[in-house]
Amino acid sequence: MKFADLIEEVYNAVTVNKVRSGLTMLGIVIGIASVIAMVAIGQGTQATVQASIQSLGANLLMVTPLSQKAIGTTVSAGYGSAETLTPADATALSSLPGVAAVAQEISGRYQVVYKGSNTNTTVMGTVPAYLQVRNVQMDEGSFVTDSDVSSANRIAVIGPTVLQTLFAPSANASATDEMAIGQVIRIKGNDFTVVGVTLAKGGSGFASQDNYIYVPYTASQHYLLGNLTYLTEVDMEVQDQGSMTTVQQAATNLLLQDHNISNPADADFSILNQADVVSAVSATTGTFTTLLASIAAISLLVGGIGIMNMMLTTVTERTREIGLRKAIGAKERDITLQFLGESVTLTFSGGTLGILLGWGIAAGMSYFAKTATDVSLSSVILAFGVSALIGIAFGYYPARRAAKLNPIEALRYE
Amino acid sequence: MKKIIDCRNITKSYGHGDMETQVLKGITFSVDEGEFVAIMGPSGSGKSTLMHILGALDTPTGGDYFLDGKNVAKLSENELADIRMEKIGFVFQSFNLLPRTTVLRNVELPLIYAGVSKEMRTKTAEKALRDSAFPENAWLYHSNQISGGMMQRVAIARSLVNNPAMILADEPTGNLDSKTGEIVLHTFQSLNMEHGKTVVLITHEQYVAEHADRIIHILDGNILKDEKNHNKRIAGKEKEIKS
Numbered sequence: 001m002k003f004a005d006l007i008e009e010v011y012n013a014v015t016v017n018k019v020r021s022g023l024t025m026l027g028i029v030i031g032i033a034s035v036i037a038m039v040a041i042g043q044g045t046q047a048t049v050q051a052s053i054q055s056l057g058a059n060l061l062m063v064t065p066l067s068q069k070a071i072g073t074t075v076s077a078g079y080g081s082a083e084t085l086t087p088a089d090a091t092a093l094s095s096l097p098g099v100a101a102v103a104q105e106i107s108g109r110y111q112v113v114y115k116g117s118n119t120n121t122t123v124m125g126t127v128p129a130y131l132q133v134r135n136v137q138m139d140e141g142s143f144v145t146d147s148d149v150s151s152a153n154r155i156a157v158i159g160p161t162v163l164q165t166l167f168a169p170s171a172n173a174s175a176t177d178e179m180a181i182g183q184v185i186r187i188k189g190n191d192f193t194v195v196g197v198t199l200a201k202g203g204s205g206f207a208s209q210d211n212y213i214y215v216p217y218t219a220s221q222h223y224l225l226g227n228l229t230y231l232t233e234v235d236m237e238v239q240d241q242g243s244m245t246t247v248q249q250a251a252t253n254l255l256l257q258d259h260n261i262s263n264p265a266d267a268d269f270s271i272l273n274q275a276d277v278v279s280a281v282s283a284t285t286g287t288f289t290t291l292l293a294s295i296a297a298i299s300l301l302v303g304g305i306g307i308m309n310m311m312l313t314t315v316t317e318r319t320r321e322i323g324l325r326k327a328i329g330a331k332e333r334d335i336t337l338q339f340l341g342e343s344v345t346l347t348f349s350g351g352t353l354g355i356l357l358g359w360g361i362a363a364g365m366s367y368f369a370k371t372a373t374d375v376s377l378s379s380v381i382l383a384f385g386v387s388a389l390i391g392i393a394f395g396y397y398p399a400r401r402a403a404k405l406n407p408i409e410a411l412r413y414e
Numbered sequence: 415m416k417k418i419i420d421c422r423n424i425t426k427s428y429g430h431g432d433m434e435t436q437v438l439k440g441i442t443f444s445v446d447e448g449e450f451v452a453i454m455g456p457s458g459s460g461k462s463t464l465m466h467i468l469g470a471l472d473t474p475t476g477g478d479y480f481l482d483g484k485n486v487a488k489l490s491e492n493e494l495a496d497i498r499m500e501k502i503g504f505v506f507q508s509f510n511l512l513p514r515t516t517v518l519r520n521v522e523l524p525l526i527y528a529g530v531s532k533e534m535r536t537k538t539a540e541k542a543l544r545d546s547a548f549p550e551n552a553w554l555y556h557s558n559q560i561s562g563g564m565m566q567r568v569a570i571a572r573s574l575v576n577n578p579a580m581i582l583a584d585e586p587t588g589n590l591d592s593k594t595g596e597i598v599l600h601t602f603q604s605l606n607m608e609h610g611k612t613v614v615l616i617t618h619e620q621y622v623a624e625h626a627d628r629i630i631h632i633l634d635g636n637i638l639k640d641e642k643n644h645n646k647r648i649a650g651k652e653k654e655i656k657s
Contacts, residue, residue, distance in 0.1 A: 405597060408472060411506065
């Protein structure tokens with residue numbers, strides 16, 4: 001039997017009962033489509049989360065004070081409450097080899113007032129290097145300068161969310177940068193002049209940098225905190241990704257030494273490596289993707305069993321036909337190939353439709369639900385492979401059963 | 415004259431030991447090329463078993479069976495399939511056509527397994543349909559859209575298409591009324607007389623058997639009588655089919 005004839009026989013057999021073939025294929029279509037869509041959603045989410053972590057700044061090491069413990073007790077105050085991180089620490093850290101920039105930070109939440117509107121937001125006291133370290137860009141005006149820091153000028157740089165809240169409080173109006181620059185806002189009762197607005201970065205929740213007000217850290221110490229000794233965080237940008245761990249270790253040793261702590265377990269600070277955060281989040285979203293894909297894989301398996309069920313029914317139904325084919329000269333191999341061809345055709349066309357449908361679902365999710373999706377080539381190839389494999393795996397048993405039929409009994413079958 | 419069928423002391427038994435039943439108890443006969451032979455016997459006589467052996471669907475337990483000069487008694491499953499493809503044209507009681515498939519394609523089917531090219535297949539199938547007097551306007555009808563008599567003629571055309579050494583018909587009129595049965599028998603007779611085809615017809619009806627040149631009577635696994643048919647019936651040609 002020629003290959004082209006085999007294809008024609010298979011095509012005829014599949015199209016003779018279109019409804020049944022279609023319904024059987026539907027199982028595979030749904031299975032493959034859900035695998036494609038689920039993996040796309042998982043991978044899209046992963047990419048989004050990674051990108052938003054990266055947008056906080058590249059090669060970032062974050063030094064924060066640990067909780068304060070009173071001597072002789074085991075009661076801890078809140079995380080970051082220790083007043084152990086000083087401007088001197090920041091200066092020492094900036095001299096470490098491999099460090100590109102260091103930004104001192106003093107953050108706190110205060111009530112901010114402009115004319116009739118007011119808001120409560122994070123006021124970040126910092127230095128010019130913050131722009132570089134935390135990957136912030138200016139939309140208009142200027143950021144905190146070195147001279148602002150040295151003379152503790154009462155200037156403020158506001159994020160776009162703050163701009164909107166303070167300068168255009170009604171919902172349908174929109175504020176422009178020009179409306180804000182040069183105006184005076186009151187932070188915790190002190191006048192600060194707005195000198196710049198940062199570019200929107202996206203992100204949500206109270207950690208969004210769009211909702212920050214930046215002031216010189218010295219001004220923060222003098223007017224807001226009333227304490228000149230400590231910082232709430234020191235951020236370091238490392239020159240290249242490869243030396244993150246080395247720099248982290250060097251910074252730990254330096255601070256342990258400066259703080260006169262001999263046992264690293266007693267450290268009064270912690271250093272968070274951004275790469276660790278990225279990999280931790282990636283691991284989480286990876287698990288999420290695997291979970292979604294396994295649920296989808298179950299429906300694919302059910303689809304495969306559907307194929308096997310239909311093929312077994314077909315073999316029983318076509319017993320006489322198989323008997324006839326064998327009587328007129330079909331060999332076992334011909335029958336096996338024909339039935340295997342039928343199941344592979346069903347799963348393969350089901351797989352193709354499933355990929356298209358899955359792609360459509362992923363695109364729909366991006367468009368309507370604003371969920372990032374990413375249909376990767378590898379998942380498409382995998383889906384193709386899996387659907388063909390299902391056709392072979394679940395079609396083999398029925399095909400062999402058909403091929404092994406005794407022609408005499410098959411012809412007599414009622 | 416060339417011998418198409420040469421059976422020598424064929425036996426067939428089923429089961430083992432005490433349960434063994436012997437269905438054929440030593441059958442010896444031969445059929446020459448161009449003969450029209452009817453094998454007749456009541457049900458249970460062993461004629462179906464003999465038909466399976468003659469049709470290379472089964473192998474005998476003992477004895478030798480030469481089909482067109484080749485001993486097929488000890489062949490494997492795949493070799494038997496080749497023999498069936500090359501030497502035998504089957505016509506069954508229940509037609510066994512592929513449903514929802516055109517008449518032409520049904521006739522082409524044996525050639526597909528023989529690996530014949532598409533153009534050649536169509537040409538050969540068309541000739542076989544003409545030889546079995548199948549009306550040309552119904553060639554592209556689906557096999558389930560035509561009457562029983564027409565179906566059997568499709569089956570006859572299918573049996574001719576691979577130019578077999580013999581046509582083996584198993585109760586070909588069993589599912590037909592007497593009128594259409596007559597037409598089918600006429601088709602066999604004209605194939606035999608006009609085209610020189612060897613036809614072996616298996617039946618339990620005396621009337622049907624009387625259309626052959628020679629009748630072999632089988633009873634209880636033995637040949638009871640093997641004689642020339644002196645009052646051969648000629649199936650009426652005037653009763654053309656209205657489909």
